[in-house]
Amino acid sequence: MLSEFDLIKHYFNRDRPARATLGIGDDCALLTPTPGMQMAISSDMLVEGRHFFAGAEPVQLGHKCLAVNLSDLAAMGARPVACTLALALPAAERDWLHGFSTGLFALADAHDCELIGGDTTKGPLNICITVFGELQPGHALRRDAAKVGDDIWISGTLGDARLALAGYLNEVPLDEASLRAAAVRMHAPTPRVELGMLLAQQRVAHAAIDISDGLVGDLGHILARSRVGATLDVDALPAGDVLATRDTALRRAYTAAGGDDYELCFTAPASARAAVLAAAGSVATPVTRVGRIEAEPGLRLVDAAGHALDLKLSSFDHFTS
């Protein structure tokens, strides 16, 4: 039987050049902040059967757990520095641990985000990661910073993760190839770290949020905190490759309120359109302009012709749904 000590040693404690002053193995890790920089911090907890299916493939799961956290750093415009991992496992299974740590470290290494500590315990599968990033004071892409007249932008595409979930749950008929293609977006989301950092560093964007519970609900957080409203062109929303082949009603519903997208929704002044496109192009991340911040409170959904749409959408809530 693998002990807690061996589990950490074999799967999570790596001998490599460290960013941390002190890493795994003491009561605390020690980080030496870069002088003059602020620290951005976020925690996300993923629960089996809630955020991922029981029996989820461990390499993808290791990727996804870190991806959703890096996505929060991206939405702030922070550069990833380090993370901690707290892991409750029903049992210490070598194959699972090997896969999970492989997926986690592949993404962590790609973003130079060092695992510096954490906790392991027996229990129902639960994965809690806390990420640490750095950014210059005043550069953070805060939810309360949207301005009237700002464009609303979306990175990448929306809705394929939700479509895959619908396929798994047999809510929507999907052939196997389509399900497999859409499921990549569900299992292996891409945190838009480089785009977020660039938008913050270049002072191009005002407000940003990452889309985890569905665009309409998440954009709503920007509107509420910034005390503004918006009009959103639902037909301009960039649908994922698989969703783009489906009918209009499904496309509208899943791009506007699908969830699990981990794309960025950000606002920027109309004068910055060229700068936004240049920044996005330089990190090879497509961006699409989908609406406008307005003084009138509330969110108005319109179609391509500008006519009001009355979609029955709701943001995902972890306790009422």
Next chain:
Amino acid sequence: MLSEFDLIKHYFNRDRPARATLGIGDDCALLTPTPGMQMAISSDMLVEGRHFFAGAEPVQLGHKCLAVNLSDLAAMGARPVACTLALALPAAERDWLHGFSTGLFALADAHDCELIGGDTTKGPLNICITVFGELQPGHALRRDAAKVGDDIWISGTLGDARLALAGYLNEVPLDEASLRAAAVRMHAPTPRVELGMLLAQQRVAHAAIDISDGLVGDLGHILARSRVGATLDVDALPAGDVLATRDTALRRAYTAAGGDDYELCFTAPASARAAVLAAAGSVATPVTRVGRIEAEPGLRLVDAAGHALDLKLSSFDHFTS
């Protein structure tokens, strides 16, 4: 039904002067590190049925979850600054949330440790806290810093938490008054934050660890990392008030390897004895000298007369036990 948004707003988001540059409510919290200070970081995850009984009293639980994390900062000698809380709950029950947040904030306020963010989700009860502290570079009480000739010290008393667990499990007969008294140490441990900070600031101690899995095992981490050995006078170990009334065998077993104590075990040069006692006295924390760091590898347990003791002890391991 309480929504996730309302849950956070009503029980965890407080309007008060903030240490954080940006607190609860955005993608990340923002901390502005004190110039020149290092950041100490630790995560602990507590699982129902593993770290606490199902149905545990929520005020005590809120206290304990933060206490075990603050204890890690104490063992490093760091000053608490902030924490994040990730919480998986079977349901959003108002009474439980009120109690839990009351216990958490009472301890957080006592140590000026601000809740700056986190996550809430539905799931089997699981509480993951990450704490952030600050300390001066070079002041950390690291596990690898014990020196041959150092005294070994223990704060407070040991074993009453383990005795209470034995009482609950009917491993040891305990009358109701004794169980109630011992259980305080199990449910409401006292993190030795002030003592740890002072030992670090005054450069009095070398190595430190907090005793969570039992002294023998936790001291073993100091010995392994410092590449030293030790002799421990088991009869010198300070027993908790209730345990002190029990027979020698039980007292030895539970002080040496009880677990859940959250006292500090630290080493300091013999020349610093007066300084250790003065530091401990100034924060009203009793400390007891219980052994000596030696060059010979391994841990030797002896009785009051200095004779070797062959106790069958094992440290708690979360996966093999």
